[in-house]
Amino acid sequence: MNQPGTSEKATTPVRPLVAVEDLRVRFVTKDRTVHAVNGVDFTLAPGEVLCILGESGSGKSVTLRALMRLLPKHRAQLSGKVVVAGEDVTAMSERQLQQLRGGTVAMIFQEPMTALDPVFTLGTQITETIIRHDRVSRTEANRRALELLELVQIPSAKRRLAAYPHELSGGLRQRAMIAMALSCRPSVLLADEPTTALDATVQIQILLLLRSLQQQLGMGVLFVTHDLGVAGEIADRIAVMYAGRMVETGSVVDVMRNPLHPYTQGLLGATVHGGLRGQRLTTIPGSPPNLEYLGAGCSFAPRCAHATPRCDGEPPPAVSIGADRMARCVLVEKSAAEAAGG
Amino acid sequence: MAIQESATDTREPADGRAAPLLTVRGLKKYFPVSGGMFNRRVADVQAVDDITFEVARNETLGIVGESGCGKSTTARLLMRLIEPDTGDVRFDGQPVATPGGMPLREMRRRMQMVFQDSYSSLNPRLPIVDTIAYGPKVHGLARSEARARARGLLQKVGLDPDRFAGRYPHELSGGQRQRVNIARALALQPDLLILDEAVSALDKSVEAQVLNLLVDLKSQLDLTFIFISHDLNVVQFISDRVLVMYLGQVAEIGPVDAIYGEAAHPYTRALLSSRPSMDPERRVSEPPLTGDPPNPINPPSGCRFHTRCVFAEEVCRHKPPALAPVGRVAGHSAACHMAVAGSGHSRAVGA
Numbered sequence: 001m002n003q004p005g006t007s008e009k010a011t012t013p014v015r016p017l018v019a020v021e022d023l024r025v026r027f028v029t030k031d032r033t034v035h036a037v038n039g040v041d042f043t044l045a046p047g048e049v050l051c052i053l054g055e056s057g058s059g060k061s062v063t064l065r066a067l068m069r070l071l072p073k074h075r076a077q078l079s080g081k082v083v084v085a086g087e088d089v090t091a092m093s094e095r096q097l098q099q100l101r102g103g104t105v106a107m108i109f110q111e112p113m114t115a116l117d118p119v120f121t122l123g124t125q126i127t128e129t130i131i132r133h134d135r136v137s138r139t140e141a142n143r144r145a146l147e148l149l150e151l152v153q154i155p156s157a158k159r160r161l162a163a164y165p166h167e168l169s170g171g172l173r174q175r176a177m178i179a180m181a182l183s184c185r186p187s188v189l190l191a192d193e194p195t196t197a198l199d200a201t202v203q204i205q206i207l208l209l210l211r212s213l214q215q216q217l218g219m220g221v222l223f224v225t226h227d228l229g230v231a232g233e234i235a236d237r238i239a240v241m242y243a244g245r246m247v248e249t250g251s252v253v254d255v256m257r258n259p260l261h262p263y264t265q266g267l268l269g270a271t272v273h274g275g276l277r278g279q280r281l282t283t284i285p286g287s288p289p290n291l292e293y294l295g296a297g298c299s300f301a302p303r304c305a306h307a308t309p310r311c312d313g314e315p316p317p318a319v320s321i322g323a324d325r326m327a328r329c330v331l332v333e334k335s336a337a338e339a340a341g342g
Numbered sequence: 343m344a345i346q347e348s349a350t351d352t353r354e355p356a357d358g359r360a361a362p363l364l365t366v367r368g369l370k371k372y373f374p375v376s377g378g379m380f381n382r383r384v385a386d387v388q389a390v391d392d393i394t395f396e397v398a399r400n401e402t403l404g405i406v407g408e409s410g411c412g413k414s415t416t417a418r419l420l421m422r423l424i425e426p427d428t429g430d431v432r433f434d435g436q437p438v439a440t441p442g443g444m445p446l447r448e449m450r451r452r453m454q455m456v457f458q459d460s461y462s463s464l465n466p467r468l469p470i471v472d473t474i475a476y477g478p479k480v481h482g483l484a485r486s487e488a489r490a491r492a493r494g495l496l497q498k499v500g501l502d503p504d505r506f507a508g509r510y511p512h513e514l515s516g517g518q519r520q521r522v523n524i525a526r527a528l529a530l531q532p533d534l535l536i537l538d539e540a541v542s543a544l545d546k547s548v549e550a551q552v553l554n555l556l557v558d559l560k561s562q563l564d565l566t567f568i569f570i571s572h573d574l575n576v577v578q579f580i581s582d583r584v585l586v587m588y589l590g591q592v593a594e595i596g597p598v599d600a601i602y603g604e605a606a607h608p609y610t611r612a613l614l615s616s617r618p619s620m621d622p623e624r625r626v627s628e629p630p631l632t633g634d635p636p637n638p639i640n641p642p643s644g645c646r647f648h649t650r651c652v653f654a655e656e657v658c659r660h661k662p663p664a665l666a667p668v669g670r671v672a673g674h675s676a677a678c679h680m681a682v683a684g685s686g687h688s689r690a691v692g693a
Contacts, residue, residue, distance in 0.1 A: 055545035056516075155633075169634035170409075199408035200572065200616040205629040207618075226545065229618030233625050252622040270550035273620060274578045274602060281554050281579075284547040287515045 015086070016043035017188055017220040018067065023080035025062050025071065025244075034291045036062045038244035039080075046187065049214060049221040051231040051252070053267075054241035057288055060224045063241070064190050067222070068101050085187055103133050106181035107190040110197055112173035116165040116180075122149070123161035126180050133184045148179040152209060171202040175209065182213065189214070191223045195230060207233050228271050232256055237324070240264050243289050243299035250325040260327040263300045298329070306331055361435055362396040363534060363566050364420070364453075369393050369429030371419055375639060385639050389415040390426075391590040394665075397534070402560070402567040404581030404598070406574055406613070408635050412590040413570045417538045420568070421455050422446055434533070451481060454527035458539035460519035464511040470522045471496070471507035477529045488529075495525035498562075499555060517548035521555065528563070536568045541576060553580060574617055578602050583673070586610045589638050589646040592665055596674030606668040606676040609647045645679065655679075657686040 025037040037059040044050050054060040065071050066078055069089060082089040085104050092100065101107075109115040117125055126148060127141035136144075142161075149157035152175040165173055174194060181189060191210070195203040211234055214221050225231055231238055235252040240261065248261040259265045269282030286303040298304070301311035308330060316328045319336050370393075372386035390412040397403045405413045418424045420431065422439060430437065433453065437443035457463045465473055474492035479485060493503035499521040511519055520540065527535055537556070541549045553576065560567060571577050577584060577598075584601040586594040586609065594607040605611045612630040619626055631650050636642055645663050648654040657679050668674055668681040679685040683692035 055547065171634040199635065200574065200613060201408065201629070201631040202634055204616045204618070204626055205632065208626065208629050227618070228546070229620050232620055232622045233618045235622070256620070256622055267546060270547045271620075272550065272553065272573075272575045272579045274575060277579055277598070280557075281550040283550040283554060285551075287517060287548065288545075 017046050017048075017085060018042075018044035018222070019081070019083045020063075020067070021081040023063065023066060023082060024078070025059070025066055026077045027072075027075050028077055029075060032292050035294050036244055036291060037066065038294065040241075040244070040246055042239055042246060042249065044188070044220045044222060046220050047214075047218045049211075049223060049234055049236045051223045051225055051235035051238045052241055052246075053225060053228065053231050053238055055226055055267075055288060057243075057291065058241040059244035060226075060241050061192055064107075064192055064222060064224050067188075067190060068105055068107060069097055070101075070107075099133075102129055102181075102186075103184050104186055105188045105190060106184070106186035107192065108174075108177050108181045108194045110193040112170070112177045113165060115177055116173065118165055121162050121164055122168075122176050122179075126161075126176075126183055129180060129183045144183065145179075148183055149176070151182065151213070152176070152179045154179070170198055171205060174198060174202075174206055178206075178210070178213070182217070185217070187219060189219045189221045191221060193225055194223075196225070196227070203230075204233075210234065228256070228267065240267070243291065243294065245299065245328065246326075247300065247329070248327045250327075254325055260321070260325075260332045261300075261329050262304045262306055262331065264327075266303075361399075363399045363434055364397040364568075365430075365432040366396070366420070367394050367430040369416070369419055369431065370427045371415055371424060372427055387638050388590045388641055389638060390419060391641075393587075393590075393592050395585055395592065395595060397566060397568060399533075400560075400564060400566055401582040402569055402580055404577035404584040405568065405570045405587060406572065406577050406584060407587035407593075408572065408613075410589070410635060410638055411587040412638070413587050414538055416587070417455065417536045417568065417570055420536060421450065421453060451530045452532050453534045453536065454530060454532040455536040455538060456520070456523050456527050456540040458542050460516055460523055460543065461511060463523055464519060464526075466511050469508045469510055470514070471503070473511075474522065474526045474529050477526065481530060491529060492525070495528055496522075498528070498559070499525045500551075501525075515548075517544055517551060520544060520552055524552075524555070524559070528559070531563075532565075534566045534568065536570070538570045539572070540569075542571060542573065549576070556580065574614060586613065589635065589641050591646060592677060593647065594674075594676040594678075595665070596669075596676075597671055600669055600671040600674040604669055604671075606674070606681050607647075607678045608651050608653055608680075610676075612650075645677070653680060653687075653689060655687055661686075 021041050023037055023040040027034040027036055040063055052060045052063060067082060067084060123145055126145040130136060130141040130144055145161060146157055149160055154160050154172055154175050195206050198206060223234055232252060238252050238255040239246045239249040242263050248255060248264045259268055266284035270284060272281060284303050289299050297312040297314060298316040301307040310330055316330055317333050318326055318328045319332045320326050321336055369390055371390045372388050374383040375385040375387060376382060377384045407413050419426045433444055433449050438449045439446045471489060471492045474495055475488035478488040478491055493507055496503040496506055501518060501521055541552050544552060559565060569580050581598045584598050585592060588609050594601060594610045601610060605614060615630045633650055636649055642649045644660045645658040648658040663677045663679045665675045665677045666682045668676045679687040680689045681691060683690055
């Protein structure tokens with residue numbers, strides 16, 4: 001199951017843990033409307049790690065938050081279908097949402113210092129969640145909190161339960177936040193760049209921890225990142241986002257070895273690695289589009305070396321290649337048609 | 343006026359070897375931590391603790407390390423944005439900011455800095471052309487000349503002056519703002535540019551654009567770079583030599599290929615193998631290090647890395663290792679007892 005790139009799931013249909021169809025999110029204020037997410041479809045199977053890869057402003061974090069309806073109520077307009085563990089999130093009442101958040105679905109954030117409450121100890125914060133959702137006694141909650149800290153490999157866990165967030169290092173804080181997220185055995189874990197703020201030697205520790213916890217607990221994980229290297233370490237599948245759309249999805253091996261969409265190709269080329277010393281880096285010219293004024297066509301066309309007049313006029317087709325591979329580009333459509341014809 | 347002469351001065355000493363542009367000896371800065379009843383000094387953050395290095399003309403020295411290792415403090419000490427406790431800094435052979443040495447103002451003209459946060463390092467109320475022209479005006483250039491130079495620099499960093507000169511920082515994207523910061527740093531025609539995490543906040547596709555720009559500018563303008571970053575891949579791409587810092591000290595220094603190919607310090611090796619593999623079929627299976635970097639307020643005794651080092655022995659706990667030459671490549675040194683014969687470590691070379 002955790003071998004990257006296995007796509008046997010397609011033959012035995014498992015009911016997906018998360019199913020999103022045509023998700024759209026607009027942020028509306030008096031003077032402007034930002035189209036953050038523009039028609040996103042994806043599914044997440046139980047026990048699967050799906051990485052949403054994208055640059056700032058691509059809509060990856062907004063997509064993640066939409067799954068828990070964690071967006072500002074009055075400014076964010078959400079449409080489309082979001083089904084998590086069989087239930088329609090868009091139709092949920094505030095009460096049902098509270099059960100969902102931290103229960104079925106839990107989230108970890110980039111900056112643990114702002115996600116943890118500075119005036120309560122770790123123990124208090126973790127037991128609060130457990131008591132709230134599972135209605136157990138304080139003693140039982142304390143026992144489970146200790147177990148959780150041990151699960152995330154926090155040394156001298158007992159002592160750490162009485163510690164305040166500021167007394168911990170960045171890596172320990174991130175572990176504590178993971179412990180809190182796991183406290184009610186969620187079936188879906190949402191991770192929003194959880195390792196971006198960490199040092200290299202700590203980042204790899206947290207990635208390996210998340211990987212082993214995900215396998216132990218069989219969770220589905222949606223992992224948002226801008227870092228291709230991080231995605232390569234943890235993902236089963238990758239979905240690449242650009243200007244609020246998923247432009248390419250596929251198994252981690254396929255996407256990293258053989259990217260189909262020109263944006264994914266550009267992103268891979270622009271990712272600096274050691275072998276490039278002395279060479280000129282491939283770049284993607286220009287910068288991402290303004291999400292206030294999005295045309296009908298392909299949002300990447302203005303930066304794309306292969307753009308055709310057709311790209312500007314109509315939304316690019318979602319071309320499926322095999323069971324688990326999709327790219328939204330006219331070029332891919334052409335080569336797929338040629339492959340089928342020849 | 344000094345500013346009129348561009349950085350074409352390539353004086354060489356008699357023996358033909360180019361003298362280093364920047365020489366740093368024993369640089370040290372402790373920040374006091376005060377507390378207690380009378381707000382006395384109770385401890386020190388040993389941010390930069392006795393570091394020594396040189397930067398040759400036209401080379402790029404990369405400085406890597408984790409947060410809190412003192413790499414940014416080092417940059418600020420070099421610029422004298424913070425006053426060092428001790429240390430001897432020579433720029434182009436002259437001591438800086440000492441009586442009879444190079445005045446601070448002159449040094450700062452020739453050494454400029456680009457910061458990580460592209461927004462907070464630009465004045466939000468000035469059009470970018472005025473921000474770039476500000477430095478030259480302060481240093482005595484006429485207003486019209488300063489503006490002309492600013493427009494030329496915008497062109498040089500890839501921003502069309504007709505379109506961009508009058509814009510304010512908030513009207514630019516992150517990558518464009520960082521280009522403006524680079525233009526601003528170049529406005530005084532410096533010899534040395536300190537880039538402190540200058541590309542770290544940028545998206546990957548934009549980061550590559552700015553890195554290409556830096557490489558171009560360096561060869562066009564004969565610049566010397568000190569490139570500070572936590573991103574080992576970027577440092578490998580751009581640097582000629584690399585300095586690895588750990589808790590305020592130099593762990594290892596050497597030519598880029600020696601550091602990345604045959605790292606001698608266990609910390610450098612761990613740092614290098616902490617990088618994601620970029621190959622989903624050959625993932626990292628074991629974390630190379632456990633735990634976080636220790637607090638620089640009370641750094642470990644002896645070798646500061648001994649608390650996380652798998653090879654740590656008794657000698658490491660007591661005796662701080664000195665920087666000593668290692669390997670086959672000239673200029674490659676590491677501060678590790680294993681690299682010194684007879685240091686008392688069972689794995690020491692030749693033991």
